[in-house]
Amino acid sequence: xxxxxxxxxxxxxxxxxxxxxxxxxxxxxxxxxxxxxxxxxxxxxxxxxxxxxxxxxxxxxxxxxxxxxxxxxxxxxxxxxxxxxxxxxxxxxxxxxxxxxxxxxxxxxxxxxxxxxxxxxxxxxxxxxxxxxxxxxxxxxxxxxxxxxxxxxxxxxxxxxxxxxxxxxxxxxxxxxxxxxxxxxxxxxxxxxxxxxxxxxxxxxxxxxxxxxxxxxxxxxxxxxxxxxxxxxxxxxxxxxxxxxxxxxxxxxxxxxxxxxxxxxxxxxxxxxxxxxxxxxxxxxxxxxxxxxxxxxxxxxxxxxxxxxxxxxxxxxxxxxx
Numbered sequence: 629x630x631x632x633x634x635x636x637x638x639x640x641x642x643x644x645x646x647x648x649x650x651x652x653x654x655x656x657x658x659x660x661x662x663x664x665x666x667x668x669x670x671x672x673x674x675x676x677x678x679x680x681x682x683x684x685x686x687x688x689x690x691x692x693x694x695x696x697x698x699x700x701x702x703x704x705x706x707x708x709x710x711x712x713x714x715x716x717x718x719x720x721x722x723x724x725x726x727x728x729x730x731x732x733x734x735x736x737x738x739x740x741x742x743x744x745x746x747x748x749x750x751x752x753x754x755x756x757x758x759x760x761x762x763x764x765x766x767x768x769x770x771x772x773x774x775x776x777x778x779x780x781x782x783x784x785x786x787x788x789x790x791x792x793x794x795x796x797x798x799x800x801x802x803x804x805x806x807x808x809x810x811x812x813x814x815x816x817x818x819x820x821x822x823x824x825x826x827x828x829x830x831x832x833x834x835x836x837x838x839x840x841x842x843x844x845x846x847x848x849x850x851x852x853x854x855x856x857x858x859x860x861x862x863x864x865x866x867x868x869x870x871x872x873x874x875x876x877x878x879x880x881x882x883x884x885x886x887x888x889x890x891x892x893x894x895x896x897x898x899x900x901x902x903x904x905x906x907x908x909x910x911x912x913x914x915x916x917x918x919x920x921x922x923x924x925x926x927x928x929x930x931x932x933x934x935x936x937x938x939x940x941x942x943x944x945x946x947x948x949x950x
Contacts, residue, residue: 639772646769646781666800670717672698679779680723687790694798703731727755826905829937840893861896867933870896909949
């Protein structure tokens with residue numbers, strides 16, 4: 629008897645292979661779909677029954693979240709008045725594995741009469757529903773169940789194809805992170821996308837600061853008192869010229885016999901990384917990750933020399949940005 633772990637791995641492998649099969653078959657028809665949906669001035673209306681309907685709801689939700697207004701319309705409900713939700717600017721995406729879903733076959737004449745573009749995702753290119761489509765995307769895969777009946781691989785592959793459609797449309801529309809932020813004002817995503825550097829940065833006396841000619845004794849005291857593991861080094865024009873981190877201190881101790889005889893200028897790292905205060909906190913996190921650093925001095929504008937604040941990785945962690 630096959631182990632439960634063995635069964636799980638076999639299912640996952642079959643579903644992964646199904647996604648790869650769909651990927652290999654993507655071509656001109658996919659491009660046509662993206663073109664139709666990206667030009668749609670109304671909504672993208674998804675229709676499907678059962679498991680296909682659940683997949684439709686998820687794809688519609690994803691598309692709406694990245695700037696393509698979408699909704700799910702239940703085919704059975706549409707036969708009893710809900711077809712009135714359709715508007716002449718809409719496009720319709722039908723998901724039917726068999727391509728012979730009775731409720732959808734009944735509603736297609738009304739959809740066609742409205743002149744709406746119809747995209748069908750199915751495993752049967754020659755099915756009744758597929759023949760009514762402007763474009764057909766084929767998801768003809770083997771189900772992961774031992775009887776090749778239970779919707780498993782087909783729903784997984786269709787969901788992945790829907791994500792591919794959504795992100796391709798997003799790219800074509802040049803949908804930006806800032807646009808995404810405007811559609812996600814709440815929750816963790818909203819926090820990440822709306823929080824700016826200036827909302828989290830330390831300002832005023834909280835900014836660790838020493839001058840180039842100061843002895844290292846004062847540098848160490850400043851770093852200890854401000855507790856950020858770093859201090860900015862300034863010239864007498866109040867311009868930031870370098871930084872000293874805990875790492876710089878360790879390297880200086882190894883390099884010099886008497887570190888206390890040195891000045892901040894001797895130990896500092898020149899040309900410190902900075903960020904503008906109006907940048908998103910997620911940008912600050914990425915910059916820290918890219919340069920393997922834990923803090924950034926914050927400027928009013930690009931090219932400024934006088935910081936208005938400092939932001940530390942711990943600030944991002946506390947705000948649940950990281």
